[in-house]
Structure formats: C-alpha cells, structure tokens
Amino acid sequence: MIEFRAVSKSFSGGAVAVEEFSYVLPSHRTVALVGSSGSGKTTLLRMVNRMLEPGSGTVLIDGRDVREFNKVALRRSIGYVMQDGGLLPHRTVAENISTVPVLNRVSRKEARVTALELLEQVGLDLTLADRYPAQLSGGQRQRVGVARALAADPNILLMDEPFGAVDPIVRRELQNQLLALQSRLGKTMVFVTHDIDEALLLGDEVIVLRSGGRIAQVGPPAEILAAPADAFVRDFIGADRPERVLRIVETQGRKVVLDQAGRPAGVLAS
Numbered sequence: 133m134i135e136f137r138a139v140s141k142s143f144s145g146g147a148v149a150v151e152e153f154s155y156v157l158p159s160h161r162t163v164a165l166v167g168s169s170g171s172g173k174t175t176l177l178r179m180v181n182r183m184l185e186p187g188s189g190t191v192l193i194d195g196r197d198v199r200e201f202n203k204v205a206l207r208r209s210i211g212y213v214m215q216d217g218g219l220l221p222h223r224t225v226a227e228n229i230s231t232v233p234v235l236n237r238v239s240r241k242e243a244r245v246t247a248l249e250l251l252e253q254v255g256l257d258l259t260l261a262d263r264y265p266a267q268l269s270g271g272q273r274q275r276v277g278v279a280r281a282l283a284a285d286p287n288i289l290l291m292d293e294p295f296g297a298v299d300p301i302v303r304r305e306l307q308n309q310l311l312a313l314q315s316r317l318g319k320t321m322v323f324v325t326h327d328i329d330e331a332l333l334l335g336d337e338v339i340v341l342r343s344g345g346r347i348a349q350v351g352p353p354a355e356i357l358a359a360p361a362d363a364f365v366r367d368f369i370g371a372d373r374p375e376r377v378l379r380i381v382e383t384q385g386r387k388v389v390l391d392q393a394g395r396p397a398g399v400l401a402s
C-alpha cells in the first residue's frame with residue numbers, strides 16, 4: 133500500500149507541481165495516473181522511490197514513512213520503468229537486466245539466469261540477451277526496461293509513460309502483455325500516462341489529474357466512463373468519442389461495459 137498524505141512539491145522558479153495530494157493506492161493493483169502534460173504525474177511517481185522529496189506532507193509504504201528507509205536500498209527495491217527504457221547503452225541486454233541484482237550481491241551467473249527467464253516473461257527472444265540497446269527496436273527496448281524493473285522482484289512497480297515512444301500497434305502489444313504479466317504477478321503498480329485510453333485499459337483504478345496534481349476524479353475505469361465528475365473529466369475522456377477502449381451501452385436497463393471488440397467486460401453496479 134502506498135499512501136500520499138497531503139503531499140506538496142514546488143520547484144524553484146516554477147509553479148506548484150503538486151499541491152496537497154492525498155490518496156491511498158491499494159496493494160497488488162494497478163493505479164493509472166493520467167493527466168495532461170505538467171499535471172504533476174512524474175513528480176508524484178518520483179516521490180515514492182525518493183528520487184524526489186516532498187516539500188511537505190508524507191509518502192508512506194505499508195504505513196512506513198519513506199524517509200525512514202535507506203534511500204539507495206529503497207530505490208533498488210522498487211521497479212522503475214522510464215519512457216525511453218533508461219537502459220545503459222554500453223551494457224548488453226542481459227547485463228542491463230542484471231544491474232540491480234548484481235548491486236544486491238547476486239552472483240553474475242545467477243543474475244544472468246534470472247535475466248534470461250525475465251526476457252522470456254516479457255516475450256523477447258533469448259538471442260537478444262547479448263545485444264546492446266542500440267541494436268533493439270523501440271518496443272524491444274521497452275520490454276527490456278520492464279524486465280529490468282522486475283529483476284529484483286520488487287513489490288512495487290513504477291511506470292512513467294513506458295510506452296509513450298512506440299508506435300500504436302507495438303504500444304497495444306506492450307499494453308496487452310503488461311496486463312497478462314500483471315495478472316500473474318500482482319504487483320502494486322503505479323502507471324503514469326497522458327493517454328486516457330491507456331489509463332482505462334491498464335488501471336484497476338484511474339486517477340484523473342488537473343494541474344498541480346489535483347484530483348479531478350478517481351475510480352474504476354467503468355465508473356469514470358459512466359459518470360464523469362465534471363466537464364473537465366468529460367472533456368478529458370472524450371466522452372463523446374465513438375471509438376475507444378471501453379464503452380458503455382444500456383441494455384435491458386443495465387449498463388454494460390464493452391471492450392474495443394464489443395465484448396462485454398462487466399456490468400456497472402447501479
């Protein structure tokens with residue numbers, strides 16, 4: 133469980149990036165933080181693993197203030213995937229995936245075995261293990277980024293626009309694979325995106341942010357789609373857009389959620 137308690141953060145010379153953000157993110161679930169550019173998503177994410185410290189307020193993991201943890205140990209214990217994959221260019225794929233385990237004193241041999249297993253889990257061919265990041269496609273790099281984040285078997289996975297830089301078809305593949313992976317692994321995942329469809333697809337809960345990290349609405353995807361809190365959310369989700377990942381139809385007095393292929397994904401509680 134990750135808890136934000138009245139967290140604020142300003143940067144010198146800038147506006148307030150996050151203002152009094154409070155929310156409890158449940159364990160073993162995916163929470164998607166969605167908002168337009170500059171709404172404070174990355175700032176919130178980075179306060180979880182102490183890449184940034186709040187100006188005021190507290191971030192807690194399982195009830196413990198993150199400031200009580202050793203910063204380096206905390207960062208290593210949390211998986212983090214960045215938009216560009218964040219791979220080290222002069223290390224091979226297997227070495228990149230093994231980085232944190234080796235820092236944690238796992239033997240190189242053992243770390244390589246785990247790296248190969250992870251390559252398989254993220255759907256990559258094992259022959260890629262000894263390539264360098266520049267020899268991979270964008271989508272492959274992102275998969276390696278996910279494998280690397282999983283290498284130390286973290287409970288928490290922070291994902292910052294991980295699929296932002298790949299084309300829509302590959303992006304969809306990566307999203308589906310992440311869904312499959314998450315249904316097996318059940319990590320506590322925070323997924324940052326500015327793409328509402330991605331947030332609705334991946335999030336068990338979606339937090340729609342206005343600027344300053346202020347919460348416009350929070351809830352399961354179907355609820356946000358069915359009842360946008362206000363004009364801002366309505367506009368953000370493109371409520372009137374015909375083609376979207378999830379949509380709602382009324383049938384026999386019930387509100388049924390359909391996925392993109394028109395298959396029922398659930399019924400809304402009335």
Ligand SMILES: Nc1ncnc2c1ncn2[C@@H]1O[C@H](COP(=O)(O)OP(=O)(O)OP(=O)(O)O)[C@@H](O)[C@H]1O
Nearest residue numbers: 143144146149168169170171172173174175176326
């Ligand atoms: N290191 C920094 N120094 C100064 N201002 C910053 C810094 N980092 C972020 N900001 C500002 O804080 C605000 C929130 O930024 P943040 O990166 O958290 O937003 P975001 O929602 O993740 O945006 P994006 O989708 O563009 O990544 C923005 O106004 C940004 O310019």
